Structures are given as structure tokens and as C-alpha cells.
Amino acid sequence: MSTFLKQAQPTFGELCGNGKTYEVPPFQRDYSWDKEEWGDLWQDLMELDQEGDHYMGYLVLQETKEPKKSIIIDGQQRITTISILILAAVQYLISRGDNQRADDLKKTYLSSRDLVRQIDTPKLKLNYNNEHIYGGKLMQFDIPQNTAGLKPSEKRLIEAWKYFLKKLTEQFKDSTTQAVTEFVTRKIDIKLFFTSITVNDDLNAFKVFETLNARGVKLSTADLLKNFILSIIYTPNAGSISQEEKKWHRINDVLGKTDVSTYLRHFWNARYFPGERKSTLFKAIKGAILKQSDAIQLLSDLDNSVNIYAALKIPQSEVWTPEQSKLIEELNVLDVSQCYPLLMMAKIKWTDTEFNKLLRDIIVISFRYNTIGGQNPNELERVYGKASVSIFKDEIKTARVLYLTYIKDAYLDNDSFKNDFANKVINTQKYNGLVKYILGKLEVQYGGNEPELSSRQLSVEHILPENPTEDWAAHFQGVDIDNYIYRIGNFTLLETSKNKEADRKSFEEKKSIYQTSNYNLTTKTLVADSWIPRSVIDRQRELAGRALAIWKINYLFPSE
DSSP states (O other), rough: OOOOOOEOOOOOOHHTTTTTEOOTTTTTTTOOOOOHHHHHHHHHHHHHHHHHEEEEEEEEEESSSSSSEEEEEEOHHHHHOOOOOOOHHHHHHHHHOOOOHHHHIIIIEEEEEEEETTTEEEEOOOOTTTTIIIIIIIIIOOOOSSOTSSOHHHHHHHHHHHHHHHHHHHHHHSSOHHHHIIIIIIIIIHHHHEEEEEEEESSOHHHHHHHHHHHOOOOHHHHHHHHHHHHHHTTTTTTGHHHHHHHHHHHHHHTTSHHHHHHHHHHHHHOTTTTTHHHHHHHHHHHHOOOOHHHHHHHHHHHHHHHHHHHHOOOOTTTOOOOOOOOOEEEETTTTTTTTTHHHHHHHOOHHHHHHHHHHHHHHIIIIIIIIIIHHHHHHHHHHHHHHHHHTSSOOOOOOOOHIIIGGGGGOHHHHHHHHHTTOOOOHHHHHHHHHHHHHHHHTTOOOOOOOOTTTEEEEEESSSSSSOOOHHHHTSOOOOOOTTTTTTGEEEEEEEEEHTTTOOHHHHHHHTTTTSSSSSHHHHHSSOOOOOOHHHHHHHHHHHHHHHSSSOOSSSSOO
């Protein structure tokens, strides 16, 4: 079998020239780019005058028996998005009454003329999930107004078109239609360039990826695994592949922007080997898939588990009970994922009662170990992985036994936790939600009601202001004042209106405002005569003592 590879550095215009056409294979991932990626591309285009050229990365193509037709193995998201941008430019020119330039752009970059059959064919054909919208709607400028019944990827295609149409309208509203055309022909055409790698058509999709990886073009575990599994399923039984393809597409749709490779690793580590890394995952899975039935079973298991995994980032998912939704919301505030394999497996295997207990334990451990302790997350992932495998094997069925058998060593002891909490610094500009969560739990400890963290009426007050006046600085002479602004002891809860009123006032003035607050944390702990470094330190130590009673686990005796 030939492994011949051809490499070049074409511009986008060169990719579109000479009647070339491209097709996304059936089992390639659906369109997944969103506002973040569209915005990055638009920003890159806006900066081309200063930058000169812009490198778009690898484009991996596979030849076909048709000389001018290629299969896109890697790079479809970029090619599709640029094509949609040009489609939006065509529509904008039409709206400005310049049909000639609109037609020229479409013929140059979006369609090819078949001289024999005398018909225009699109230069780009997407997979079966997306071609209806791209080729059947966007290319025909028949934009669906009602998208309620469409797949997420189909909606993204339409939203991308609308996004770029809006950007073009804003950018060129005071310019000529010639300027719009030059934007495409002088920037997108000649200044966006790729590294294009083309492989012979006698390599199947999986071998393409293996060959490229061996030559240093690092493709994702998800892409490698997808092509490997589907090639095994497809070869002996071509008639069954459509259902397996649909499963893979569904997995991608459910995950949305969540990295598929991360899901694969968490799935595998939850069941088999708790320490598999991304770099070794594909080799491990490949070694375990020995026949077609193995591949079909793996794909089925991935499909059956993905709803629970994706829901770990969606507290209001219908997967959860009301109590679980609240706990998942807390877990998301802590922004930890090492526990995902364990939680996914426990949700599948355990009763809701035991799963809820485990969720509460994980929140406490994560807060102590990760949030406050800043311990090594890789070690915690290995601990959780071993625990997950034990659940998969039906060796352990309760949270209490699981904790005592596997997890208790990850529970930061009281002295360490209290000391770490008493010295913790958290930047509210990055982690405002986390600080609200901590203060909200402390509020309950001081006899108040747990506040609604998403309420606009709730705010984090910095007693020593983020931008202190000279009077404030005078109270913190001899120390680095910045080290005190973001200490937990310098935070309190305050109604938003009262926070604005307090602003950068002196502590004496602020105190009178604090005493009108409805939050016990504020009225009961801010009674000092002055606010100086010692005040911050002492208050944080007091809060650390209260934190011990909030984030704790009480499994005192081993199970019988």
C-alpha cells in the first residue's frame, strides 16, 4: 500500500481554482464552530493589513478517482466557515444591488462550471447532516426563518451566515461594493494560506490518520478513534455503517463544544484503566478493539453514556433530579473535571440516594483539595479513576464504602484546610462566581439564608476597595496593599445598590452602610473600629474556622 504524501502551502484562492471541488466524508464531524471561532476569524481578517499574511494551519486532503475532487480529512471547519463568509459577502452585494460582482464571487469561490454538462456545482459538499442546510439552503440563499426543528450543527451554519452578514454590513455600510469585493479577492483569496497535505486515494480514512500522525501531523484522539472504529465496522458490513455514523454524530451533537477527546479519555478511564493519558489513549483503545463486534459495542457504550457526561456541565438538564441539579451547579462553580469519570459511572450504576451522597462528598473534597488547597489535580484524577473502575466492576455500591476505600486520602485534613483557607487569595475579576459561592455558604453559617448567586441584587463587596484612595493606602502602609485586596477576609456580601453607595468610602462610612444590609455575614463580622492588615487577617481566620463546619465529610467508621 502506498503511503505517498504531497505537501504544499496554497492560499485559499489557490484551493478554489482550476475547477477543484471538496467533499466532507460521511463520518466526519458536523459543523461545530461558534461565535468565539467566528469572532477570531473576523478579527484575523481585520488585522491582515498590519499582519500581511495569516496562516490557517493544516488542511489534510485525500485524492479521489476524479482528478479535481478531494476529500477533506482535516480542516473542514475552517474551509466551511470561510465559504460561509463569502456566501454572506455575495448576499450583501445582492442587497446593495451589485448582482454582477455577487455572481463573480460565487462563480470564483463557491461553485465550479462543468463544461461538459453545462451546470454549476458547489465547490464544497458537506456531510449528510449538514449538506441540506449548506448546499440546499445557504448556497441557494433560501435561509430558513424557523430553525426550531434543526440539529445544533445546522443552526450553527445559519447563525454563522447571519454573523458574517452583520459584520460585513457594519464594516462596509459607508464603502463601495468594490471594497467588499476587494475584501474577498485581495485578503481572503491571497492572504489566507494553509499547509496542504494530500494523500493517495488508496489509503482508507484510518490509514490516512495513522500515516499523518507517524509523520508528525498530530491529529486528535477523537479523529483517530472515529476513523478506526468506523473503518472496522464498514469493511466487513458496509450496509450497517449508516447507523453507526449516526451514533458518532449524535455523540458530537450532545457534547457540543466539549472536547470529544476528553470525553473519550474520561469514558475509558471510568471503566478500564484509571490513568490513561491523551497521548496513550488511542493506542490503548486500538489494542482492545479486536473485532467488529468490539467496535460496535464501544460505540454503543459511548452513545449510551454521553448524555450523562454532557449533563455534568448543565445543572438544569433533565438527567438530574432537583437536588442533583443544585449540587451539579455547585460543582460547576468549583470548575473541576477530574471527578467526571467517577460521577458518570456512579450515575449509571447507583441509586439516586447513593449518587447524591457521592456528589456531596465530591464537592467537599474538590473545594478542600482543588479550590483552597491547590493540590496536584493529576493525583486526584487517579484516585477518582480507581474508584470509578471499582463501581464499573460492581465491587462497591455505596458512597460511604467508596470514600473509605479509595477517596479518604484526598480529603485535605482540617489543620491544612483551615490554614490554607486563612491565607487564600482569589481574584474576583476572574473568579467572582466562586467568591459569591464561598460567601453564600458562609452566610448560612452565620444564620442567614443561602442567597441566589445569579441575582443581580447580590454583589461581592471589597472592604478595602479594588482601587483604594490615598486615605485607604495610608492604613496599609508598610505592606503590599495588593496582597490584601483579594484575600477572602476582605470580601463580604452586599446588596448591589449598597455596594455602589459604599464605593471607595472610608471604612467608618462603609460600616454604617454595612449595618443596613440583610446579610448576616456583613452585619455580624464587620464590627471592627478600623480596617487595617490585621483586620483582614483576623476576619479571614475566623471565616476559616467556620469553613471547617461547612465543607466536611463525616464517615467515622468503616462499613461492616
